[in-house]
Amino acid sequence: MLGENKVRAHVVAFAFPFGSHPTPLLHLVQRLAAAAPDVRFSYFNTTNSNQKVFSKANLHGYDNIKPYNVSDGAPEGHVSSGNPMEAIEFFIKATPDNFRRRLEHVVKETGMKATCLLTDAFLWFSVDMAAELGIPWLAFWTAGPTPISLHMYTDVIHRKLEQIGNSQNQDQITLDFLPGMSAIHVTDLPQEILNLDRPFSRLLHNMSRALPRAAAVILNSFHGIDSVVEVDLKTKLRKILTVGPSPLPSPSPPRDYENGCISWLNNHRAAAVVYISFGTMLTPPPPELAALAEALEEKQIPYLWSFSDDSKRNSLDEFFDRTKTLGQVVKWTPQSEVLLHPSIGVFVTHCGWNSVVETITGGVPMICRPFFGDQMLNRRRVEDVWRIGVGVGGGVLTKSGVMNALDVVLVREEGKKMRENIGRLRECASMAVAENGSSTENFKSLVSLIVTSCHQD
Structure with missing residues (x-):
């Protein structure tokens, strides 16, 4: 002492x-x-x-x-x-x-x-x-x-x-x-x-x-x-x-944190998984959650979804049950560790600053659905200045909008350029520390x- x-x-x-x-x-x-x-x-x-x-x-x-x-x-x-x-x-x-x-x-x-x-x-x-x-x-x-x-x-x-x-x-x-x-x-x-x-x-x-x-x-x-x-x-x-x-110091995980999300990620190829987290303050309304789920299911893209809002989670229970071999839903993740994992191909995020910084450090492009405060500003920087991600059309999640954003980041040439751009920012961050x-x-x-x-x- x-x-x-x-x-x-x-x-x-x-x-x-x-x-x-x-x-x-x-x-x-x-x-x-x-x-x-x-x-x-x-x-x-x-x-x-x-x-x-x-x-x-x-x-x-x-x-x-x-x-x-x-x-x-x-x-x-x-x-x-x-x-x-x-x-x-x-x-x-x-x-x-x-x-x-x-x-x-x-x-x-x-x-x-x-x-x-x-x-x-x-x-x-x-x-x-x-x-x-x-x-x-x-x-x-x-x-x-x-x-x-x-x-x-x-x-x-x-x-x-x-x-x-x-x-x-x-x-x-x-x-x-x-x-x-x-x-x-x-x-x-x-x-x-x-x-x-x-x-x-x-x-x-x-x-x-x-x-x-x-x-x-x-x-x-x-x-x-x-x-x-x-x-x-x-x-x-x-x-x-x-x-x-x-x-950041490693936080003590919740007592029930034995979900094995990192070992689950280890079983996937590089840049194949969609990581989804909207932070701890707000969750998109049920119609937007349904649109995101429908897009993931139709495209059959592996997903890791950090979902702590129990009041809205039951609306997706059937989706999670149908896609349990495709994805994993957990209440908590060691986010910085997840974003550093090579299997993560894109991060669907609210664009809070901590998440943006962790995403840059991890070298992962973003799909942005901001809610309030500085999140809209961060989204504008991500999409139009740094060019390391995309916003969702109209500012809300729709099935077609999510499917298009996933294609842009994971399939099209724009996604490759985003990874190059985020690589340069990541290098700046590495040099700074x-x-x-x-x-x-x-x-x-x-x-x-x-x-x-x-x-x-």
Whole structure:
């Protein structure tokens, strides 16, 4: 156990407790804790989110990380409506007091003042809290460079759209007035940028104004993925540290994880299997799921389907039963390991950033069905900029659309070009994490920032 008397710096991490946000922050904390064993790391998150994150995390050997629970803001006895925005808005109302009170308690309990705040970039209030404490704020952006840049241009975008008015169909308007954004359409933008009336939208707008005050903004990305955007961001932020693609610690699999999906993949030829996963937040509606299933069955393509939404899975029970010799459906997969497997030929995905980065690392082309947030932006980059995948026609899964996309990626010449393009991005990622690569050097700079934070006035 790490002796308290040996701990000099105390890094306090604040998580945004929704979606995939808490897990990448914990992974970053784990990397830092391994690189700086004499630094103490306190990880603040809501009770429910902490339980989910730490039940899957492998913290063996990380004696310098300790989780703490903060209030989620929900009234006592409140019964959830099922609308995820309701929980987010309760949480926003509770901040920053929930974090502030818990931090004061932890400092009193441990006798260790915070020397650095490392928080999800969404939690913009951290910049003021850090200033009050006289310590640096390090903001962790869990997505790629394009969406963070667009958030910082929110006011510019609004002024431009007001000038255009109704004179042009929004489907046709691109953001060619912004550096590196000529391929992005207005319709790709997250609603949080277009509509500033909701609490969550205001949270992100405030974040965009606070980020230039951060000592550093950390991205789970790598140099060269969006060079023009990266160069522009450097003119707006004090320091940008791309530290990806992060070598994620192996998570502890669920107790029932004995589905044998890797050994199943071992029995298939190279680039033959369709891997399907839409993340943990949303699943396509039943008609889209049925269309995807019908396309797979008609084309007789082997599939590995990660399907955790039990409420919708029963609609496909007959399909899974009919095709049990063709494919395998599981509740969970070690996704990064799956995408590195040579048998995977294409990934049907929601285009969340973690999935995009893991897909690039695995060298697998994508079929994209985005839902919300930065996923539409990622899809546009995948299809029209990097050319390493295709979107589905009309933004929804149809039988004919899926069959065409499968043909494009697995059979036609375009699919071969996609694999060549993704190979180049994969090489950029490999170079970034090499011994003297940009991400490796940036991570060393980040470690230096947190280690020396206790010496700052």
